[in-house]
Amino acid sequence: MFADYSISKKLTWMNMLVSGVALLTACVALIGYDLVTFRDVAVSNLSTQAQIAASNSISALLFDDSVAAQKTLSALKTAPNIKSAGIYTSTGRPFAAYWRDRGGQVPQLPAVLPGETEAYRFEGNQVVLVRTILSGDKPVGIVYMQSDSQMLNARLGRYAGICAIVLVVSLLAALLVSSMFRHAVAEPIVHLAEIARAVSRDKNYSVRAAASGSGGEVTVLVNAFNEMLVQIQERDGALQKGRDELEQRVQERTAELETAKKEVEEFSSSILLAKEELERASKFKDQFLSTMSHELRTPLNAILGFSDLLPDERYGPLNERQLRYVTHIHTSGKHLLSLINDILDLSKIEAGRLELTFESVRVETSFREVLDTLRPLADKKSQTLFHRTENDFNVRADGTRFKQVLMNLVGNAIKFTPKGGRIELAARLLDGQVRVEVRDTGPGVPAEEQKRVFETFYRLRQSEKSTEGTGLGLAITQRLVELHGGELGLESQVGHGSCFYFSLPVAPAIRERRVQPTDSGLKGTEPQRILVIEDDPAAAQLIESQLTSSGYEAVVCDQPEQAAEIAARLRPSAITLDLFMKPTPGWEVLGQLKHDPRTAGIPVVVITIADSPALGAILGADEYLAKPVEKAPLLAAMERCLGTRVVQESRPILVVEDDAAALEVLAELLTNEGHTITTAADGEQARAQVEAALPKLVILDLLLPKVSGFELLAEWRAQPRTADLPVFVLTSKDLSRGEETYLRAHAEYLFHKQQPWREALVDQVRRVVRLGQMENA
Amino acid sequence: MRHTRVAGFAERTAHGSPIGRREGPWVRLVVTVLIWACLAGPIAHAQQSRPTEYQVEATYLYNFGKFVNWSATNMAAKDDSFAICVLGQDPFGAALDAVLAQQSIGGKSVVARRITKPQEALNCRILFISSSEDRQLKGVLAALDGAGILTVSDIPQFSQRGGMIEFTLEGNKVRFEVNLTTAENARLILSSELLKVAVTVRRNSQSGD
Numbered sequence: 001m002f003a004d005y006s007i008s009k010k011l012t013w014m015n016m017l018v019s020g021v022a023l024l025t026a027c028v029a030l031i032g033y034d035l036v037t038f039r040d041v042a043v044s045n046l047s048t049q050a051q052i053a054a055s056n057s058i059s060a061l062l063f064d065d066s067v068a069a070q071k072t073l074s075a076l077k078t079a080p081n082i083k084s085a086g087i088y089t090s091t092g093r094p095f096a097a098y099w100r101d102r103g104g105q106v107p108q109l110p111a112v113l114p115g116e117t118e119a120y121r122f123e124g125n126q127v128v129l130v131r132t133i134l135s136g137d138k139p140v141g142i143v144y145m146q147s148d149s150q151m152l153n154a155r156l157g158r159y160a161g162i163c164a165i166v167l168v169v170s171l172l173a174a175l176l177v178s179s180m181f182r183h184a185v186a187e188p189i190v191h192l193a194e195i196a197r198a199v200s201r202d203k204n205y206s207v208r209a210a211a212s213g214s215g216g217e218v219t220v221l222v223n224a225f226n227e228m229l230v231q232i233q234e235r236d237g238a239l240q241k242g243r244d245e246l247e248q249r250v251q252e253r254t255a256e257l258e259t260a261k262k263e264v265e266e267f268s269s270s271i272l273l274a275k276e277e278l279e280r281a282s283k284f285k286d287q288f289l290s291t292m293s294h295e296l297r298t299p300l301n302a303i304l305g306f307s308d309l310l311p312d313e314r315y316g317p318l319n320e321r322q323l324r325y326v327t328h329i330h331t332s333g334k335h336l337l338s339l340i341n342d343i344l345d346l347s348k349i350e351a352g353r354l355e356l357t358f359e360s361v362r363v364e365t366s367f368r369e370v371l372d373t374l375r376p377l378a379d380k381k382s383q384t385l386f387h388r389t390e391n392d393f394n395v396r397a398d399g400t401r402f403k404q405v406l407m408n409l410v411g412n413a414i415k416f417t418p419k420g421g422r423i424e425l426a427a428r429l430l431d432g433q434v435r436v437e438v439r440d441t442g443p444g445v446p447a448e449e450q451k452r453v454f455e456t457f458y459r460l461r462q463s464e465k466s467t468e469g470t471g472l473g474l475a476i477t478q479r480l481v482e483l484h485g486g487e488l489g490l491e492s493q494v495g496h497g498s499c500f501y502f503s504l505p506v507a508p509a510i511r512e513r514r515v516q517p518t519d520s521g522l523k524g525t526e527p528q529r530i531l532v533i534e535d536d537p538a539a540a541q542l543i544e545s546q547l548t549s550s551g552y553e554a555v556v557c558d559q560p561e562q563a564a565e566i567a568a569r570l571r572p573s574a575i576t577l578d579l580f581m582k583p584t585p586g587w588e589v590l591g592q593l594k595h596d597p598r599t600a601g602i603p604v605v606v607i608t609i610a611d612s613p614a615l616g617a618i619l620g621a622d623e624y625l626a627k628p629v630e631k632a633p634l635l636a637a638m639e640r641c642l643g644t645r646v647v648q649e650s651r652p653i654l655v656v657e658d659d660a661a662a663l664e665v666l667a668e669l670l671t672n673e674g675h676t677i678t679t680a681a682d683g684e685q686a687r688a689q690v691e692a693a694l695p696k697l698v699i700l701d702l703l704l705p706k707v708s709g710f711e712l713l714a715e716w717r718a719q720p721r722t723a724d725l726p727v728f729v730l731t732s733k734d735l736s737r738g739e740e741t742y743l744r745a746h747a748e749y750l751f752h753k754q755q756p757w758r759e760a761l762v763d764q765v766r767r768v769v770r771l772g773q774m775e776n777a
Numbered sequence: 778m779r780h781t782r783v784a785g786f787a788e789r790t791a792h793g794s795p796i797g798r799r800e801g802p803w804v805r806l807v808v809t810v811l812i813w814a815c816l817a818g819p820i821a822h823a824q825q826s827r828p829t830e831y832q833v834e835a836t837y838l839y840n841f842g843k844f845v846n847w848s849a850t851n852m853a854a855k856d857d858s859f860a861i862c863v864l865g866q867d868p869f870g871a872a873l874d875a876v877l878a879q880q881s882i883g884g885k886s887v888v889a890r891r892i893t894k895p896q897e898a899l900n901c902r903i904l905f906i907s908s909s910e911d912r913q914l915k916g917v918l919a920a921l922d923g924a925g926i927l928t929v930s931d932i933p934q935f936s937q938r939g940g941m942i943e944f945t946l947e948g949n950k951v952r953f954e955v956n957l958t959t960a961e962n963a964r965l966i967l968s969s970e971l972l973k974v975a976v977t978v979r980r981n982s983q984s985g986d
Contacts, residue, residue, distance in 0.1 A: 056970070058970065059844060059968070059970035059971055059973060059974045060973070060974055062840045062843070063837065063840060063953075063974040064833075064950070064951075065973075065974040068973050068974045071973075135843065136843070136882075
């Protein structure tokens, strides 16, 4: 209520309230007390008067003289406090009555209790008193008296008036006193408050509160306040100064930042420009590379193809010199091809576009394959070529690139080692990795040249004037080893040979069972070998016994994840395959077999509990048998797979190739095999020919005028009529991973012109044609 | 409260009983007194029927005893009982005995006596002189002179003829006259209370009247 009041008002109110409350309490207490006393007095007065009246009316009652009694009561006229009175006989007869004012009523009388002579009660401010009139000790009547309230009311009124006057006077006095104190107490505080308000409003800290003369808390407060103002003023000044400095500094910094930002923006825009330039350059380089690979290889393939065909006696005999020249052409062409391949490989590596597929590669197998390939070269120089492995290691590597590395190193060794030298390929465990070493008994590399041998186009000074080396082999090899996470090193002393070495991480071994490594190229040897891929031992044993009892050689492979690799090495005449195996299901194995050139031609007989021949056909199986298999159907299926070989087929093979020379090479190859061919020089022609008559096989180049090989393939696969048309893709294009995946999924087979492809192509054509005949049958 | 009561009256008036308005307080009073009267006992019961003139006079005889002081006479210590005597032909009969039965004045039991000669009245405090003694009244009074006996009679002009208290009739109401001089002569002190209710109080008696 008083919260908003000023302190002087509060003080005044406080004084007034305190004195008012005190006085009121006192007045109420006094009046209350007086009321009680007054009542007591009134009762006692009344009692006395009743007593007098009673004793004065005994005789009147005894002698039945109501006139006398009336006279007695009339004496009450002198008593102002009595309003009415009356006397009754002992029989209750009204005997005498008195009213000060005429016309009153007899009030309700209180009953006198036994043993008492008097009783009274209050009726408002009036008292009614009854007294028994005794004569001797015998009651002869009663008298009652009713007091008047007028006196009490008058008294109360007087009291109230006095109280009011006292209150007013004392409140005035309180007002006066508080106004006197206001000067002493409130005014300095009010002054202080005004100053404080002004300070906080104007932020002017230079004002000071006036000190009041009196000592005491208020003066202390004023002094403290002034002191505080002084301090605030000082701090405020310091703060302002600091803020100004800070602001200036911020402005300076902002300006600096602005400049820096502008520079950065300029720089980044220039970087953006450079980046765009780079991207354009990179794109151009990629395009250039892929164009180059295609453009260079296409004529080279013609040179190689024809120089290969020319010595064939079918085209007329060559004299010795001609034959030598053709051989030179062929050799130089091959060298050129390998040079181009190397350059493109290196460019791909440098551009970071070479993607590796890491897998577990068995070192022993790779060694054998590499040495088998290069042995003819070594034999020419009467060199001893051998390999040595401490253990049956597997390394984590890209199988193809791993072999390429070995090929390059061993090839180099053969090249630089004099006739009759020794070349050793070794693998051993070192520091938890497999260390591969290629050691020769060549002239060695001088210490000062050891680092430079890994540079591109570097050639050893003392090397023969051979045209064979490209100068790129070691550089590529080094990059490939680096991509595998290893490092290619060289230890050499002049006159004591050289040793190239690198280390690769160990990979978990692939377990093989009952598989004997065989020499490659034994396909078709009797008795015919059948690979049984089956993880259930009982089923495997049954099939094995059924086959061996019929004169076949059966080899069981119970680890489907290795099956494709084993099949590639074993080159069996046929394969039986269970579909439901773990961890690699049969259809996955089938896919691997069909995509590997070494195994794609091997007929596969699916043997499974799933009773669905359609499934087998979709997956590309040659035969389908339901489990449990009986001997007769199994043998019949085997005979169907192995029995009929190349038979003339009336439908032609369509060769789609825009390069005339390449087309002629292909045509020669296929006609030599006894196939009839038709040709198309661009995509449109190919499309029209397939629409006119369905060929038994299409050999498709990818980079064609008008409609590309990709488009054709997509079209054919989309139409039901040509969905199953066998398509071989033969290309010199460097394929991206996506393109390669697409082609592997949609084409029957994919041949790269930059790798030896002729033999494989002829093999695959044979296989497909045979399959076609079986389907027709 | 008062207002409500007024409303109640108005309602009763409408029912046609204007007297009832006056009755209220009186009825209450009667009830109160009745309660009190129960304690009062026999007197109330005895006087229920309207008393005869002699019954009233008998009561008065007894009541006079309460307002007279015999201490100045030699009567006070004379006897154990307080005798009220009737001289001559008794007009009260059993009424007097009934009134006085079990009563006492000044600690002395009240007894009634009938006498025939004034000389027999020496032990009486109050003597009622029957109208049968009218003719020899002078002699009777003379015999009693100075004996300290309160003389009462219904003989006409008794108070003037030397008697002290004379019963008179005002209508059918029994009243009395007092001759104070004769009483003072007999050294009897009569209470002012008694005098207050007397019809007449005489001071100078004319003897011989």
